[in-house]
Amino acid sequence: MSAKTVLPAVAMTAVSMVLTLAVVVVWLGTAVPWPIALVVGLGIDGGWLATLAYERRLAAQGDHNRTVTAVGWSFGLIATSVLVAHALTAEASAGAWLAVAWLPIAAKALWLVHGLWERTALTPAALGAIRGIQQEARDEAAVARARLRAEAGTEETRLTAVTEAGARVARIQARTADSLAGAWSTLEKARAGEDTGRALTSVTHRVTPGVTPRWELPVWGPSEPVAALEPGPALTDEALDTVVDQIRTSEDPALSYREMASRFRAAGHAASEVRLRAAWKRVAV
Known part of the structure; x- marks a missing residue:
C-alpha cells in the first residue's frame, strides 16, 4: 500500500520539477542568460525538494512542522505560478501549458495523502488481529442466528404437536359425548x-x-351426596317385617324393593342387606 501512494507522488513531483525547470529556462532565457535561468529553475526545484525531504524526515520521526509545510506549499505555488504565467504569455500551445500547470499542486496533494496513510497505517500483526476479531464477530452472529432459527423451528413444531393433540382430544370427546348421548x-x-x-x-x-x-x-x-346416618338399634325379625310391610304398602301400587330399602334407611332403621331382603320376601309373599 505504501508503494501505491508514494510512487504516484514521486512521479508527479519529478514531472513537475522538469516542467518548472524547462519553463523557467525557456521563459527567462530570452531576458537573461540561460545559465541564470537554469540557476533560478534549479533553485525553485531544489527548495521544493529540500522542504519535501525535511517533511518526510519529520514524518518518519512522527513529528510535524507547520513552517516547513508552509514553505513546501509556497514552493509548489511558485512552480504553479510560473507554469500559469508561461501559459498565459505563450503564443502557441497556451491550453496545453495550462493543462499541466496544476501538476505541482497535485504533487503536494499526493504527498499529503501519503503522509495521512503513514499516520494511519497498521502493522500486518494488527491487521491480522482486526481480521480475526471481525471474523469471530461474524461467526458469533451466524451461530446466534442459527440458534434462533432452530429454537423458532422447535417451538413451531411443539405448538403444532400440541394443537394437533388438542384437536384429537376434542374430536374424541365429541365422539364420546355423542355415544353417551345416544x-x-x-x-x-x-x-x-x-x-x-x-x-x-x-x-x-x-x-x-x-x-x-x-x-x-x-x-x-x-347427584347430591347424602349425609351419613347414625345406625339405629337392631330390629327383631317380627319388627323388621312390620316396618318393611308398612313402608312397602305406604303407596299404591306397592313400592319396589329399591324404593323401600332407600326409605327404610332414610327413616333411620338399621338392618343388613341379607335380613332386609329376607323380610321383603316374607312380607311380599
Whole structure:
C-alpha cells in the first residue's frame, strides 16, 4: 500500500520539477542568460525538494512542522505560478501549458495523502488481529442466528404437536359425548316405554310370584351426596317385617324393593342387606 501512494507522488513531483525547470529556462532565457535561468529553475526545484525531504524526515520521526509545510506549499505555488504565467504569455500551445500547470499542486496533494496513510497505517500483526476479531464477530452472529432459527423451528413444531393433540382430544370427546348421548337416549326410551315393565316383570315373575316390581333405569344427571346416618338399634325379625310391610304398602301400587330399602334407611332403621331382603320376601309373599 505504501508503494501505491508514494510512487504516484514521486512521479508527479519529478514531472513537475522538469516542467518548472524547462519553463523557467525557456521563459527567462530570452531576458537573461540561460545559465541564470537554469540557476533560478534549479533553485525553485531544489527548495521544493529540500522542504519535501525535511517533511518526510519529520514524518518518519512522527513529528510535524507547520513552517516547513508552509514553505513546501509556497514552493509548489511558485512552480504553479510560473507554469500559469508561461501559459498565459505563450503564443502557441497556451491550453496545453495550462493543462499541466496544476501538476505541482497535485504533487503536494499526493504527498499529503501519503503522509495521512503513514499516520494511519497498521502493522500486518494488527491487521491480522482486526481480521480475526471481525471474523469471530461474524461467526458469533451466524451461530446466534442459527440458534434462533432452530429454537423458532422447535417451538413451531411443539405448538403444532400440541394443537394437533388438542384437536384429537376434542374430536374424541365429541365422539364420546355423542355415544353417551345416544346411549342415554336409548336408556330413556327403554325406561319410558310401556312394554319395558311388562317384559322385565315376565322375566322375574318366577322369582317374585305375586309381586309387580317397578323397574327404573338410571337417570343421567347430577347427584347430591347424602349425609351419613347414625345406625339405629337392631330390629327383631317380627319388627323388621312390620316396618318393611308398612313402608312397602305406604303407596299404591306397592313400592319396589329399591324404593323401600332407600326409605327404610332414610327413616333411620338399621338392618343388613341379607335380613332386609329376607323380610321383603316374607312380607311380599
